Amino acid sequence: MNDRVVLYDTTLRDGTQSEGLVLSLADKIKIARRLDEAGFPYVEGGWPGSNPKDEEFFELARGLTWRNARLAAFGSTRHRSNRPEEDPNLRALVDAATPVVTIFGKSWLLHVTEVLGATGDENLVMIGDSVAYCAAAGREVIYAAEHFFDGFKADRAYALATLRSAYAAGATSLVLCDTNGGCLTDEVGAIVRDVIATLDLPVTWGIHVHEDAGLAVANSLAAVQAGVRHVQGTVNGYGERCGNANIVTIWADLVLKAGMETVPSGVDLRGLADLSHYVAEVANLAPDDHQPYVGQSAFAHKGGVHGAATARVRHAYQHVDPELVGNQTRLVVSELGGRVNTQWRAEELGHRLEGVVDPRELSRIIKRLEAEGASFEGAEASFELLIRRLQSAYRPPFRLVDYTVLVEHREGRELRAAATGKVEVEGEVIHTAADGNGPVNALDAALRKALGAFYPQLDGVHLVDYKVRILDGGSATAARTRVLIESSSESDTWSTVGSDTNIIAASFQALGDSLEYALWKGGAALRRRDARHFTTTAPVPGAATAAVAPATIAEGGSR
Numbered sequence: 001m002n003d004r005v006v007l008y009d010t011t012l013r014d015g016t017q018s019e020g021l022v023l024s025l026a027d028k029i030k031i032a033r034r035l036d037e038a039g040f041p042y043v044e045g046g047w048p049g050s051n052p053k054d055e056e057f058f059e060l061a062r063g064l065t066w067r068n069a070r071l072a073a074f075g076s077t078r079h080r081s082n083r084p085e086e087d088p089n090l091r092a093l094v095d096a097a098t099p100v101v102t103i104f105g106k107s108w109l110l111h112v113t114e115v116l117g118a119t120g121d122e123n124l125v126m127i128g129d130s131v132a133y134c135a136a137a138g139r140e141v142i143y144a145a146e147h148f149f150d151g152f153k154a155d156r157a158y159a160l161a162t163l164r165s166a167y168a169a170g171a172t173s174l175v176l177c178d179t180n181g182g183c184l185t186d187e188v189g190a191i192v193r194d195v196i197a198t199l200d201l202p203v204t205w206g207i208h209v210h211e212d213a214g215l216a217v218a219n220s221l222a223a224v225q226a227g228v229r230h231v232q233g234t235v236n237g238y239g240e241r242c243g244n245a246n247i248v249t250i251w252a253d254l255v256l257k258a259g260m261e262t263v264p265s266g267v268d269l270r271g272l273a274d275l276s277h278y279v280a281e282v283a284n285l286a287p288d289d290h291q292p293y294v295g296q297s298a299f300a301h302k303g304g305v306h307g308a309a310t311a312r313v314r315h316a317y318q319h320v321d322p323e324l325v326g327n328q329t330r331l332v333v334s335e336l337g338g339r340v341n342t343q344w345r346a347e348e349l350g351h352r353l354e355g356v357v358d359p360r361e362l363s364r365i366i367k368r369l370e371a372e373g374a375s376f377e378g379a380e381a382s383f384e385l386l387i388r389r390l391q392s393a394y395r396p397p398f399r400l401v402d403y404t405v406l407v408e409h410r411e412g413r414e415l416r417a418a419a420t421g422k423v424e425v426e427g428e429v430i431h432t433a434a435d436g437n438g439p440v441n442a443l444d445a446a447l448r449k450a451l452g453a454f455y456p457q458l459d460g461v462h463l464v465d466y467k468v469r470i471l472d473g474g475s476a477t478a479a480r481t482r483v484l485i486e487s488s489s490e491s492d493t494w495s496t497v498g499s500d501t502n503i504i505a506a507s508f509q510a511l512g513d514s515l516e517y518a519l520w521k522g523g524a525a526l527r528r529r530d531a532r533h534f535t536t537t538a539p540v541p542g543a544a545t546a547a548v549a550p551a552t553i554a555e556g557g558s559r
Ligand SMILES: [Zn+2]
Pocket: 014, 179, 208, 210, 244
Protein backbone atom coordinates (compact mmCIF):
# COMPACT_ATOMS: atom_id res chain seq x y z
CA MET A 1 0.00 0.00 0.00
CA ASN A 2 1.15 3.51 -0.74
CA ASP A 3 2.57 5.12 2.37
CA ARG A 4 1.96 8.73 1.41
CA VAL A 5 -0.69 10.68 3.31
CA VAL A 6 -3.37 11.97 0.99
CA LEU A 7 -4.96 15.30 1.93
CA TYR A 8 -8.66 15.72 1.22
CA ASP A 9 -9.94 19.30 1.33
CA THR A 10 -13.50 20.02 2.40
CA THR A 11 -13.32 23.81 2.73
CA LEU A 12 -16.02 24.23 0.08
CA ARG A 13 -18.44 21.87 1.86
CA ASP A 14 -17.76 21.46 5.60
CA GLY A 15 -15.85 24.77 5.74
CA THR A 16 -18.86 26.74 4.54
CA GLN A 17 -20.76 25.53 7.64
CA SER A 18 -18.69 28.10 9.51
CA GLU A 19 -20.74 30.91 11.00
CA GLY A 20 -19.94 34.16 9.19
CA LEU A 21 -18.44 32.50 6.12
CA VAL A 22 -20.38 32.85 2.89
CA LEU A 23 -18.97 31.87 -0.49
CA SER A 24 -20.61 32.79 -3.77
CA LEU A 25 -20.49 30.41 -6.69
CA ALA A 26 -17.61 32.41 -8.19
CA ASP A 27 -15.75 32.30 -4.85
CA LYS A 28 -16.11 28.54 -4.69
CA ILE A 29 -14.70 28.12 -8.17
CA LYS A 30 -11.78 30.43 -7.33
CA ILE A 31 -10.89 28.49 -4.20
CA ALA A 32 -11.25 25.13 -5.94
CA ARG A 33 -8.87 26.28 -8.69
CA ARG A 34 -6.38 27.47 -6.13
CA LEU A 35 -6.52 24.14 -4.27
CA ASP A 36 -6.01 22.36 -7.57
CA GLU A 37 -2.95 24.53 -8.29
CA ALA A 38 -1.62 23.76 -4.81
CA GLY A 39 -1.75 20.08 -5.72
CA PHE A 40 -4.63 18.79 -3.60
CA PRO A 41 -5.65 15.36 -4.88
CA TYR A 42 -9.24 15.62 -3.57
CA VAL A 43 -11.38 18.74 -3.45
CA GLU A 44 -14.88 18.30 -2.10
CA GLY A 45 -17.03 20.85 -3.92
CA GLY A 46 -20.31 20.61 -2.04
CA TRP A 47 -23.52 18.71 -1.43
CA PRO A 48 -25.45 18.78 -4.71
CA GLY A 49 -28.64 17.39 -3.16
CA SER A 50 -28.82 20.13 -0.54
CA ASN A 51 -28.78 23.40 -2.48
CA PRO A 52 -28.84 24.77 -6.02
CA LYS A 53 -25.54 26.67 -5.62
CA ASP A 54 -23.65 23.41 -5.12
CA GLU A 55 -25.40 21.83 -8.10
CA GLU A 56 -24.36 24.81 -10.24
CA PHE A 57 -20.81 24.52 -8.90
CA PHE A 58 -20.48 21.00 -10.28
CA GLU A 59 -22.07 22.03 -13.55
CA LEU A 60 -19.50 24.81 -13.97
CA ALA A 61 -16.64 22.62 -12.74
CA ARG A 62 -17.34 20.08 -15.48
CA GLY A 63 -16.33 22.64 -18.09
CA LEU A 64 -12.95 23.33 -16.46
CA THR A 65 -9.66 21.46 -16.59
CA TRP A 66 -8.34 20.11 -13.30
CA ARG A 67 -4.65 19.36 -13.12
CA ASN A 68 -4.35 17.62 -9.76
CA ALA A 69 -7.70 17.58 -8.04
CA ARG A 70 -10.31 14.90 -8.36
CA LEU A 71 -13.54 16.67 -7.45
CA ALA A 72 -15.81 15.00 -4.94
CA ALA A 73 -19.55 15.42 -4.52
CA PHE A 74 -20.82 14.82 -0.99
CA GLY A 75 -24.15 13.38 0.16
CA SER A 76 -25.93 11.02 2.51
CA THR A 77 -27.06 7.43 2.19
CA ARG A 78 -30.54 7.01 0.65
CA HIS A 79 -33.71 7.64 2.59
CA ARG A 80 -34.88 4.46 4.33
CA SER A 81 -38.05 4.20 2.25
CA ASN A 82 -36.47 4.92 -1.18
CA ARG A 83 -34.87 2.55 -3.60
CA PRO A 84 -31.41 3.89 -4.55
CA GLU A 85 -32.29 4.66 -8.16
CA GLU A 86 -35.33 6.66 -7.01
CA ASP A 87 -33.59 8.51 -4.21
CA PRO A 88 -33.24 12.21 -5.14
CA ASN A 89 -30.10 12.66 -3.04
CA LEU A 90 -28.24 9.75 -4.63
CA ARG A 91 -29.33 10.81 -8.09
CA ALA A 92 -28.03 14.34 -7.50
CA LEU A 93 -24.71 12.82 -6.39
CA VAL A 94 -24.33 10.81 -9.58
CA ASP A 95 -25.66 13.66 -11.75
CA ALA A 96 -22.87 15.91 -10.42
CA ALA A 97 -20.66 13.80 -12.70
CA THR A 98 -17.57 14.02 -10.48
CA PRO A 99 -14.94 11.28 -10.50
CA VAL A 100 -15.37 10.88 -6.73
CA VAL A 101 -18.46 10.56 -4.54
CA THR A 102 -18.27 10.80 -0.76
CA ILE A 103 -21.22 9.18 0.99
CA PHE A 104 -21.80 9.61 4.67
CA GLY A 105 -23.78 7.13 6.73
CA LYS A 106 -24.69 6.55 10.36
CA SER A 107 -22.36 4.59 12.66
CA TRP A 108 -24.14 5.37 15.93
CA LEU A 109 -27.32 3.44 16.72
CA LEU A 110 -28.70 6.43 18.61
CA HIS A 111 -28.73 8.38 15.34
CA VAL A 112 -30.07 5.45 13.35
CA THR A 113 -33.13 4.98 15.52
CA GLU A 114 -33.73 8.54 16.78
CA VAL A 115 -32.78 10.60 13.73
CA LEU A 116 -33.41 8.31 10.75
CA GLY A 117 -36.21 6.31 12.39
CA ALA A 118 -34.66 3.14 10.97
CA THR A 119 -33.52 -0.12 12.53
CA GLY A 120 -29.87 -1.09 12.79
CA ASP A 121 -30.25 -3.68 10.04
CA GLU A 122 -32.09 -1.28 7.74
CA ASN A 123 -29.22 1.21 8.12
CA LEU A 124 -26.64 -1.43 7.12
CA VAL A 125 -28.63 -2.11 3.94
CA MET A 126 -28.99 1.62 3.25
CA ILE A 127 -25.21 2.06 3.50
CA GLY A 128 -24.55 -0.94 1.28
CA ASP A 129 -26.90 -0.18 -1.56
CA SER A 130 -26.15 3.57 -1.58
CA VAL A 131 -22.42 2.86 -1.97
CA ALA A 132 -23.14 0.15 -4.55
CA TYR A 133 -25.35 2.50 -6.59
CA CYS A 134 -22.58 5.12 -6.92
CA ALA A 135 -19.87 2.51 -7.52
CA ALA A 136 -21.97 0.98 -10.29
CA ALA A 137 -22.14 4.43 -11.89
CA GLY A 138 -18.35 4.32 -12.15
CA ARG A 139 -17.49 6.59 -9.22
CA GLU A 140 -14.62 6.23 -6.78
CA VAL A 141 -16.61 5.95 -3.54
CA ILE A 142 -15.28 7.30 -0.27
CA TYR A 143 -17.40 6.26 2.69
CA ALA A 144 -17.53 8.73 5.62
CA ALA A 145 -18.61 7.08 8.85
CA GLU A 146 -20.41 9.89 10.65
CA HIS A 147 -20.15 9.97 14.49
CA PHE A 148 -17.88 6.94 14.20
CA PHE A 149 -16.04 7.35 17.49
CA ASP A 150 -19.21 8.00 19.52
CA GLY A 151 -20.89 5.07 17.78
CA PHE A 152 -17.90 2.83 18.46
CA LYS A 153 -17.94 3.72 22.15
CA ALA A 154 -21.68 2.97 22.35
CA ASP A 155 -21.65 -0.28 20.33
CA ARG A 156 -18.34 -1.41 18.90
CA ALA A 157 -19.73 -4.39 16.96
CA TYR A 158 -22.38 -2.28 15.23
CA ALA A 159 -19.96 0.52 14.28
CA LEU A 160 -17.64 -2.06 12.72
CA ALA A 161 -20.55 -3.66 10.86
CA THR A 162 -21.33 -0.34 9.12
CA LEU A 163 -17.78 -0.21 7.77
CA ARG A 164 -17.96 -3.79 6.54
CA SER A 165 -21.18 -2.97 4.73
CA ALA A 166 -19.61 0.04 2.95
CA TYR A 167 -16.51 -1.95 1.99
CA ALA A 168 -18.48 -4.93 0.66
CA ALA A 169 -20.49 -2.58 -1.56
CA GLY A 170 -17.40 -1.08 -3.18
CA ALA A 171 -16.09 1.82 -1.07
CA THR A 172 -12.32 2.11 -1.49
CA SER A 173 -11.67 4.58 1.33
CA LEU A 174 -13.25 4.38 4.78
CA VAL A 175 -13.13 7.63 6.71
CA LEU A 176 -13.69 7.65 10.47
CA CYS A 177 -15.35 10.87 11.62
CA ASP A 178 -15.33 12.54 15.02
CA THR A 179 -18.31 14.63 13.98
CA ASN A 180 -18.94 16.11 17.44
CA GLY A 181 -15.24 16.78 17.94
CA GLY A 182 -15.21 15.63 21.54
CA CYS A 183 -12.69 12.76 21.53
CA LEU A 184 -9.36 12.84 23.31
CA THR A 185 -6.21 12.08 21.37
CA ASP A 186 -5.36 8.76 23.03
CA GLU A 187 -8.93 7.53 22.41
CA VAL A 188 -8.66 8.35 18.70
CA GLY A 189 -5.33 6.58 18.39
CA ALA A 190 -6.55 3.48 20.23
CA ILE A 191 -9.87 3.20 18.35
CA VAL A 192 -8.25 3.70 14.92
CA ARG A 193 -5.67 0.99 15.72
CA ASP A 194 -8.39 -1.38 16.90
CA VAL A 195 -10.55 -0.80 13.79
CA ILE A 196 -7.73 -1.23 11.29
CA ALA A 197 -6.42 -4.39 12.98
CA THR A 198 -9.84 -5.96 13.52
CA LEU A 199 -11.24 -5.39 10.02
CA ASP A 200 -7.95 -5.88 8.15
CA LEU A 201 -9.39 -4.59 4.87
CA PRO A 202 -7.49 -3.54 1.71
CA VAL A 203 -8.82 0.03 1.81
CA THR A 204 -7.40 3.48 2.43
CA TRP A 205 -8.27 4.46 5.97
CA GLY A 206 -9.17 8.08 6.60
CA ILE A 207 -9.89 10.56 9.40
CA HIS A 208 -12.22 13.57 9.66
CA VAL A 209 -12.34 15.47 12.94
CA HIS A 210 -13.70 18.67 14.40
CA GLU A 211 -12.11 21.15 16.76
CA ASP A 212 -14.63 21.19 19.63
CA ALA A 213 -12.16 19.90 22.21
CA GLY A 214 -9.29 21.95 20.75
CA LEU A 215 -7.67 18.75 19.46
CA ALA A 216 -8.55 18.51 15.78
CA VAL A 217 -4.98 18.71 14.46
CA ALA A 218 -3.58 16.52 17.26
CA ASN A 219 -6.29 13.90 16.72
CA SER A 220 -5.69 13.86 12.96
CA LEU A 221 -1.98 13.26 13.55
CA ALA A 222 -2.75 10.54 16.11
CA ALA A 223 -4.90 8.79 13.51
CA VAL A 224 -2.03 8.97 10.99
CA GLN A 225 0.29 7.43 13.57
CA ALA A 226 -2.31 4.70 14.05
CA GLY A 227 -2.31 3.95 10.32
CA VAL A 228 -4.67 6.23 8.36
CA ARG A 229 -3.37 7.63 5.08
CA HIS A 230 -6.24 9.96 4.12
CA VAL A 231 -6.80 13.12 6.18
CA GLN A 232 -9.71 15.50 5.73
CA GLY A 233 -9.64 19.12 6.78
CA THR A 234 -10.35 22.70 5.75
CA VAL A 235 -8.07 25.63 4.95
CA ASN A 236 -7.58 27.73 8.11
CA GLY A 237 -9.77 25.27 10.00
CA TYR A 238 -13.01 26.92 8.88
CA GLY A 239 -16.04 24.88 9.83
CA GLU A 240 -19.12 24.47 11.95
CA ARG A 241 -19.01 25.48 15.63
CA CYS A 242 -15.30 25.55 16.54
CA GLY A 243 -14.22 24.49 13.08
CA ASN A 244 -12.67 21.52 11.29
CA ALA A 245 -9.15 20.19 11.49
CA ASN A 246 -6.89 22.83 9.92
CA ILE A 247 -5.44 21.23 6.81
CA VAL A 248 -2.77 23.94 6.55
CA THR A 249 -1.31 23.03 9.95
CA ILE A 250 -1.71 19.29 9.38
CA TRP A 251 0.14 19.44 6.07
CA ALA A 252 3.09 21.32 7.59
CA ASP A 253 3.16 19.06 10.67
CA LEU A 254 3.17 15.90 8.57
CA VAL A 255 6.01 17.06 6.35
CA LEU A 256 8.16 19.14 8.69
CA LYS A 257 7.61 17.34 11.99
CA ALA A 258 6.60 13.76 11.21
CA GLY A 259 8.85 13.55 8.14
CA MET A 260 6.10 11.96 6.07
CA GLU A 261 5.40 12.20 2.38
CA THR A 262 2.12 13.82 1.45
CA VAL A 263 -0.05 14.51 -1.56
CA PRO A 264 0.25 17.41 -2.34
CA SER A 265 3.97 16.96 -1.91
CA GLY A 266 5.99 18.65 0.81
CA VAL A 267 7.84 20.69 -1.81
CA ASP A 268 4.66 22.68 -2.42
CA LEU A 269 4.56 23.83 1.21
CA ARG A 270 6.29 27.02 0.13
CA GLY A 271 2.93 28.25 -1.12
CA LEU A 272 1.26 27.50 2.21
CA ALA A 273 1.10 31.03 3.63
CA ASP A 274 -0.20 32.38 0.32
CA LEU A 275 -2.84 29.67 0.11
CA SER A 276 -4.06 30.41 3.63
CA HIS A 277 -4.24 34.16 3.01
CA TYR A 278 -5.85 33.73 -0.39
CA VAL A 279 -8.70 31.65 0.98
CA ALA A 280 -9.22 34.10 3.87
CA GLU A 281 -9.27 36.94 1.35
CA VAL A 282 -11.85 35.28 -0.91
CA ALA A 283 -13.95 34.35 2.13
CA ASN A 284 -13.67 38.00 3.23
CA LEU A 285 -12.39 37.02 6.67
CA ALA A 286 -9.42 38.62 8.38
CA PRO A 287 -6.48 36.19 8.38
CA ASP A 288 -5.56 34.93 11.84
CA ASP A 289 -2.20 36.58 12.57
CA HIS A 290 -1.40 33.96 15.18
CA GLN A 291 -2.16 30.89 13.05
CA PRO A 292 0.65 28.31 13.28
CA TYR A 293 3.16 28.40 10.40
CA VAL A 294 1.31 30.92 8.20
CA GLY A 295 0.17 33.74 10.51
CA GLN A 296 1.87 37.12 10.26
CA SER A 297 3.03 36.71 13.85
CA ALA A 298 4.05 33.06 13.55
CA PHE A 299 7.72 34.06 13.30
CA ALA A 300 7.57 37.56 14.79
CA HIS A 301 9.90 38.45 17.64
CA LYS A 302 9.08 41.36 19.83
CA GLY A 303 11.19 41.22 22.99
CA GLY A 304 14.61 42.88 22.72
CA VAL A 305 16.43 39.76 23.95
CA HIS A 306 14.65 37.49 21.45
CA GLY A 307 15.27 40.03 18.72
CA ALA A 308 18.99 40.29 19.35
CA ALA A 309 19.35 36.50 19.51
CA THR A 310 17.22 35.88 16.43
CA ALA A 311 19.22 38.35 14.40
CA ARG A 312 22.35 36.32 15.22
CA VAL A 313 21.02 32.77 15.12
CA ARG A 314 17.75 32.45 13.28
CA HIS A 315 16.69 29.15 14.77
CA ALA A 316 17.29 30.27 18.36
CA TYR A 317 13.62 31.15 18.76
CA GLN A 318 12.00 29.43 15.76
CA HIS A 319 10.86 25.82 15.54
CA VAL A 320 11.23 25.67 11.74
CA ASP A 321 12.62 27.82 8.95
CA PRO A 322 9.68 30.11 8.03
CA GLU A 323 10.68 30.11 4.35
CA LEU A 324 9.71 26.45 4.12
CA VAL A 325 6.07 27.46 4.52
CA GLY A 326 6.27 30.71 2.59
CA ASN A 327 6.43 32.86 5.71
CA GLN A 328 9.22 35.06 7.07
CA THR A 329 10.95 36.08 10.25
CA ARG A 330 9.87 39.48 11.51
CA LEU A 331 11.48 41.49 14.22
CA VAL A 332 8.69 43.60 15.58
CA VAL A 333 9.47 47.25 15.99
CA SER A 334 8.22 48.30 19.38
CA GLU A 335 9.19 49.85 22.68
CA LEU A 336 10.03 46.34 23.95
CA GLY A 337 12.34 45.72 21.03
CA GLY A 338 15.83 47.08 21.22
CA ARG A 339 18.18 48.73 18.77
CA VAL A 340 18.79 45.41 17.00
CA ASN A 341 15.13 44.88 16.18
CA THR A 342 14.91 48.37 14.77
CA GLN A 343 18.04 48.02 12.69
CA TRP A 344 17.11 44.58 11.45
CA ARG A 345 13.60 45.63 10.45
CA ALA A 346 14.96 48.70 8.71
CA GLU A 347 17.46 46.64 6.77
CA GLU A 348 14.74 44.23 5.79
CA LEU A 349 12.93 47.19 4.26
CA GLY A 350 16.05 47.91 2.28
CA HIS A 351 17.64 50.65 4.41
CA ARG A 352 21.29 50.74 5.28
CA LEU A 353 21.04 52.69 8.49
CA GLU A 354 24.80 52.93 8.99
CA GLY A 355 26.07 56.32 8.04
CA VAL A 356 22.57 57.48 7.06
CA VAL A 357 20.41 57.20 10.13
CA ASP A 358 21.65 56.49 13.62
CA PRO A 359 19.85 53.33 14.77
CA ARG A 360 20.05 54.52 18.38
CA GLU A 361 18.40 57.80 17.42
CA LEU A 362 15.72 55.94 15.46
CA SER A 363 15.15 53.57 18.36
CA ARG A 364 14.81 56.54 20.71
CA ILE A 365 12.24 58.23 18.46
CA ILE A 366 10.25 55.01 18.20
CA LYS A 367 10.20 54.60 21.97
CA ARG A 368 9.00 58.18 22.42
CA LEU A 369 6.26 57.86 19.79
CA GLU A 370 5.13 54.56 21.23
CA ALA A 371 5.01 56.05 24.71
CA GLU A 372 2.66 58.63 23.18
CA GLY A 373 0.41 55.89 21.85
CA ALA A 374 1.65 55.06 18.36
CA SER A 375 2.46 51.47 17.50
CA PHE A 376 4.59 50.47 14.56
CA GLU A 377 3.88 46.78 14.96
CA GLY A 378 1.02 46.81 12.50
CA ALA A 379 2.05 49.97 10.66
CA GLU A 380 5.06 49.20 8.55
CA ALA A 381 4.35 52.04 6.13
CA SER A 382 4.52 54.65 8.91
CA PHE A 383 7.78 53.06 10.05
CA GLU A 384 9.17 53.30 6.54
CA LEU A 385 8.25 57.00 6.41
CA LEU A 386 9.84 57.58 9.79
CA ILE A 387 13.18 56.38 8.41
CA ARG A 388 12.74 58.36 5.19
CA ARG A 389 12.07 61.55 7.10
CA LEU A 390 15.29 61.16 9.07
CA GLN A 391 17.24 61.22 5.80
CA SER A 392 18.31 64.63 4.57
CA ALA A 393 17.67 63.76 0.91
CA TYR A 394 14.01 62.94 1.45
CA ARG A 395 11.51 65.50 0.21
CA PRO A 396 7.91 64.86 1.26
CA PRO A 397 5.53 65.02 -1.72
CA PHE A 398 3.18 67.39 0.11
CA ARG A 399 2.62 69.26 3.34
CA LEU A 400 -0.71 69.14 5.15
CA VAL A 401 -1.28 72.76 6.12
CA ASP A 402 -4.53 72.63 8.03
CA TYR A 403 -7.99 71.22 8.17
CA THR A 404 -11.41 71.71 9.73
CA VAL A 405 -14.09 69.19 10.46
CA LEU A 406 -17.71 70.01 11.19
CA VAL A 407 -20.21 67.48 12.47
CA GLU A 408 -23.81 68.48 12.55
CA HIS A 409 -26.69 66.70 14.19
CA ARG A 410 -30.04 68.44 14.08
CA GLU A 411 -33.30 67.04 15.28
CA GLY A 412 -35.08 64.99 12.64
CA ARG A 413 -32.14 64.96 10.25
CA GLU A 414 -29.32 62.57 9.59
CA LEU A 415 -25.88 63.24 10.96
CA ARG A 416 -23.90 65.30 8.52
CA ALA A 417 -20.14 65.78 8.38
CA ALA A 418 -18.14 68.20 6.30
CA ALA A 419 -14.41 68.82 6.17
CA THR A 420 -12.00 71.21 4.55
CA GLY A 421 -8.35 70.51 3.94
CA LYS A 422 -5.46 72.68 2.85
CA VAL A 423 -2.35 71.10 1.33
CA GLU A 424 0.81 72.54 -0.11
CA VAL A 425 2.69 70.99 -2.99
CA GLU A 426 5.83 72.71 -4.23
CA GLY A 427 4.76 76.08 -2.95
CA GLU A 428 1.29 75.83 -4.34
CA VAL A 429 -1.62 75.63 -1.91
CA ILE A 430 -4.95 74.00 -2.59
CA HIS A 431 -7.96 74.27 -0.36
CA THR A 432 -10.89 71.88 -0.77
CA ALA A 433 -14.08 70.86 0.99
CA ALA A 434 -15.99 67.61 1.04
CA ASP A 435 -18.94 65.99 2.77
CA GLY A 436 -18.88 62.54 4.26
CA ASN A 437 -20.96 60.05 6.19
CA GLY A 438 -18.77 60.77 9.20
CA PRO A 439 -15.95 63.12 10.14
CA VAL A 440 -13.09 60.83 9.10
CA ASN A 441 -14.78 59.97 5.83
CA ALA A 442 -15.24 63.68 5.08
CA LEU A 443 -11.65 64.48 6.01
CA ASP A 444 -10.37 61.65 3.83
CA ALA A 445 -12.45 62.91 0.91
CA ALA A 446 -11.20 66.50 1.33
CA LEU A 447 -7.53 65.47 1.49
CA ARG A 448 -7.79 63.19 -1.51
CA LYS A 449 -9.53 65.86 -3.49
CA ALA A 450 -6.84 68.40 -2.72
CA LEU A 451 -3.95 66.04 -3.40
CA GLY A 452 -5.73 64.53 -6.39
CA ALA A 453 -5.25 67.85 -8.18
CA PHE A 454 -1.51 67.23 -8.14
CA TYR A 455 -1.37 63.46 -8.07
CA PRO A 456 -4.13 61.73 -10.05
CA GLN A 457 -2.43 58.41 -9.26
CA LEU A 458 -4.06 58.62 -5.81
CA ASP A 459 -7.38 57.76 -7.49
CA GLY A 460 -6.29 54.14 -7.32
CA VAL A 461 -5.71 54.23 -3.55
CA HIS A 462 -8.48 52.94 -1.33
CA LEU A 463 -9.02 52.85 2.37
CA VAL A 464 -9.78 49.23 3.20
CA ASP A 465 -9.82 49.11 6.98
CA TYR A 466 -10.02 51.62 9.80
CA LYS A 467 -9.41 50.55 13.38
CA VAL A 468 -9.59 52.65 16.51
CA ARG A 469 -8.24 51.68 19.89
CA ILE A 470 -8.60 53.62 23.11
CA LEU A 471 -5.31 53.18 24.91
CA ASP A 472 -5.83 54.37 28.41
CA GLY A 473 -9.38 53.40 29.32
CA GLY A 474 -9.00 54.72 32.88
CA SER A 475 -9.03 58.39 31.98
CA ALA A 476 -12.17 58.26 29.78
CA THR A 477 -12.34 61.04 27.20
CA ALA A 478 -8.83 62.26 27.97
CA ALA A 479 -7.47 58.86 26.90
CA ARG A 480 -5.18 58.61 23.91
CA THR A 481 -6.60 57.15 20.75
CA ARG A 482 -4.65 55.09 18.26
CA VAL A 483 -5.92 54.87 14.71
CA LEU A 484 -4.66 52.21 12.33
CA ILE A 485 -5.52 52.55 8.67
CA GLU A 486 -5.05 49.93 6.02
CA SER A 487 -4.94 51.14 2.42
CA SER A 488 -4.57 49.41 -0.88
CA SER A 489 -3.72 50.11 -4.49
CA GLU A 490 -3.87 47.71 -7.39
CA SER A 491 -0.53 46.17 -6.49
CA ASP A 492 0.01 46.76 -2.79
CA THR A 493 -1.52 47.06 0.66
CA TRP A 494 -0.01 48.99 3.56
CA SER A 495 -0.84 50.16 7.07
CA THR A 496 -0.27 53.45 8.80
CA VAL A 497 -0.78 54.72 12.32
CA GLY A 498 -1.69 57.92 14.10
CA SER A 499 -2.20 58.69 17.77
CA ASP A 500 -3.54 61.63 19.71
CA THR A 501 -5.94 62.45 22.50
CA ASN A 502 -8.29 63.49 19.69
CA ILE A 503 -9.60 60.80 17.36
CA ILE A 504 -9.79 63.19 14.39
CA ALA A 505 -6.19 64.31 14.84
CA ALA A 506 -5.05 60.68 15.09
CA SER A 507 -7.00 59.82 11.95
CA PHE A 508 -5.54 62.83 10.16
CA GLN A 509 -1.98 61.62 10.87
CA ALA A 510 -2.72 58.10 9.69
CA LEU A 511 -4.48 59.35 6.54
CA GLY A 512 -1.61 61.69 5.75
CA ASP A 513 0.93 58.87 6.16
CA SER A 514 -1.14 56.57 3.98
CA LEU A 515 -1.25 59.04 1.08
CA GLU A 516 2.41 60.01 1.47
CA TYR A 517 3.43 56.36 1.44
CA ALA A 518 1.33 55.72 -1.67
CA LEU A 519 3.12 58.54 -3.46
CA TRP A 520 6.56 57.58 -2.26
CA LYS A 521 6.05 53.93 -3.16
CA GLY A 522 4.53 54.62 -6.55
CA GLY A 523 7.16 57.26 -7.38
CA ALA A 524 5.86 60.70 -6.47
CA ALA A 525 5.82 62.01 -10.02
CA LEU A 526 3.88 65.21 -10.10
CA ARG A 527 1.15 64.64 -12.66
CA ARG A 528 -0.97 67.71 -12.33
CA ARG A 529 -4.57 67.09 -13.22
CA ASP A 530 -6.39 69.38 -15.60
CA ALA A 531 -8.05 72.00 -13.38
CA ARG A 532 -11.36 71.80 -15.25
CA HIS A 533 -11.50 68.09 -14.62
CA PHE A 534 -10.71 68.68 -11.01
CA THR A 535 -13.52 71.13 -10.33
CA THR A 536 -16.27 68.70 -11.37
CA THR A 537 -18.39 67.16 -8.66
CA ALA A 538 -17.40 63.60 -9.48
CA PRO A 539 -17.34 61.40 -6.37
CA VAL A 540 -13.97 61.05 -4.74
CA PRO A 541 -12.51 57.56 -5.07
CA GLY A 542 -12.35 55.68 -1.83
CA ALA A 543 -15.20 57.66 -0.38
CA ALA A 544 -17.96 55.89 -2.25
CA THR A 545 -20.64 56.65 0.28
CA ALA A 546 -19.71 60.29 0.70
CA ALA A 547 -21.56 63.05 -1.03
CA VAL A 548 -18.94 65.46 -2.27
CA ALA A 549 -19.31 69.19 -2.38
CA PRO A 550 -17.86 71.13 -5.30
CA ALA A 551 -14.22 71.88 -4.77
CA THR A 552 -12.93 75.31 -4.04
CA ILE A 553 -9.46 75.93 -5.32
CA ALA A 554 -7.14 78.59 -4.14
CA GLU A 555 -4.14 78.45 -6.38
CA GLY A 556 -0.96 80.39 -5.93
CA GLY A 557 1.45 80.66 -3.08
CA SER A 558 -0.99 81.69 -0.38
CA ARG A 559 0.59 80.13 2.64
ZN1 LIG B 1 -17.46 17.42 9.42
